[in-house]
Amino acid sequence: NAGVTQTPKFRILKIGQSMTLQCAQDMNHNYMYWYRQDPGMGLKLIYYSVGAGITDKGEVPNGYNVSRSTTEDFPLRLELAAPSQTSVYFCASSYERLNEKLFFGSGTQLSVL
Amino acid sequence: DQQVKQNSPSLSVQEGRISILNCDYTNSMFDYFLWYKKYPAEGPTFLISISSIKDKNEDGRFTVFLNKSAKHLSLHIVPSQPGDSAVYFCAATASNTGNQFYFGTGTSLTVIP
Numbered sequence: 307n308a309g310v311t312q313t314p315k316f317r318i319l320k321i322g323q324s325m326t327l328q329c330a331q332d333m334n335h336n337y338m339y340w341y342r343q344d345p346g347m348g349l350k351l352i353y354y355s356v357g358a359g360i361t362d363k364g365e366v367p368n369g370y371n372v373s374r375s376t377t378e379d380f381p382l383r384l385e386l387a388a389p390s391q392t393s394v395y396f397c398a399s400s401y402e403r404l405n406e407k408l409f410f411g412s413g414t415q416l417s418v419l
Numbered sequence: 420d421q422q423v424k425q426n427s428p429s430l431s432v433q434e435g436r437i438s439i440l441n442c443d444y445t446n447s448m449f450d451y452f453l454w455y456k457k458y459p460a461e462g463p464t465f466l467i468s469i470s471s472i473k474d475k476n477e478d479g480r481f482t483v484f485l486n487k488s489a490k491h492l493s494l495h496i497v498p499s500q501p502g503d504s505a506v507y508f509c510a511a512t513a514s515n516t517g518n519q520f521y522f523g524t525g526t527s528l529t530v531i532p
Contacts, residue, residue: 339519348423348521350522410462
């Protein structure tokens with residue numbers, strides 16, 4: 307059972323480049339989330355989705371875009387990478403949004419130089 | 420503005436002894452709290468949760484205590500085992516808004532054999 311799968315695990319970008327972080331879950335969860343974790347900080351919510359075709363901003367959405375065309379996939383797009391986006395990115399999912407534990411992927415370490 | 424705080428970045432405990440990890444929050448609307456455990460190069464995994472209608476929840480070696488008047492929760496691990504060595508995050512949410520969890524900065528626990 308794969309759970310939540312994130313790719314790539316590591317990536318180095320130059321300033322101004324773009325990339326897509328992939329996230330897929332096979333648990334038929336309605337809710338999916340993108341978090342970032344900066345050194346010495348807690349996880350902060352970037353975007354979330356309550357189902358296919360529906361997305362909303364979290365606490366730190368600037369510089370990112372998301373889409374949710376299927377229940378399984380929730381890619382995160384960085385259009386113009388900036389050094390401030392150097393972070394570890396975690397995708398997560400849950401069956402119910404409220405009062406429900408999150409299942410996390412293993413993370414993507416992104417460096418923007 | 421860090422609404423969930425873990426003021427101890429690290430903790431070392433002898434194997435077999437009790438580990439106590441602390442978490443404070445500022446938002447009185449928070450009514451559901453979770454603890455996650457994270458090993459290096461992996462995503463966080465759910466450990467235990469507590470609703471604000473309770474002041475204690477126990478699951479095997481893990482017990483979470485909630486003190487609503489002090490806006491404080493703690494995770495007790497008894498007895499501690501070397502495999503418990505990991506980073507522990509507490510998280511909180513307000514179910515009437517329900518759209519995101521707020522995470523603490525984490526406490527790195529080392530259990531010494």
